[in-house]
Amino acid sequence: MQKNVKTTVAKGMKTILDTVLKTEANTTSCAIMFQPKAPEELMKYRRNK
Numbered sequence: 001m002q003k004n005v006k007t008t009v010a011k012g013m014k015t016i017l018d019t020v021l022k023t024e025a026n027t028t029s030c031a032i033m034f035q036p037k038a039p040e041e042l043m044k045y046r047r048n049k
Contacts, residue, residue: 021045 025038025045 018045022047 021042022045025042026047
């Protein structure tokens with residue numbers, strides 16, 4: 001039963017983190033602040049490739 005709970009929690013966390021990454025990959029930031037170049041791995045989460 002404990003393994004089942006861990007698996008369920010892990011799947012839920014993955015879904016949440018994927019959603020956050022997709023949101024962050026598709027938002028823009030303020031032009032005044034410095035923003036380093038995004039890593040190429042982040043491109044798989046963008047809507048417009």
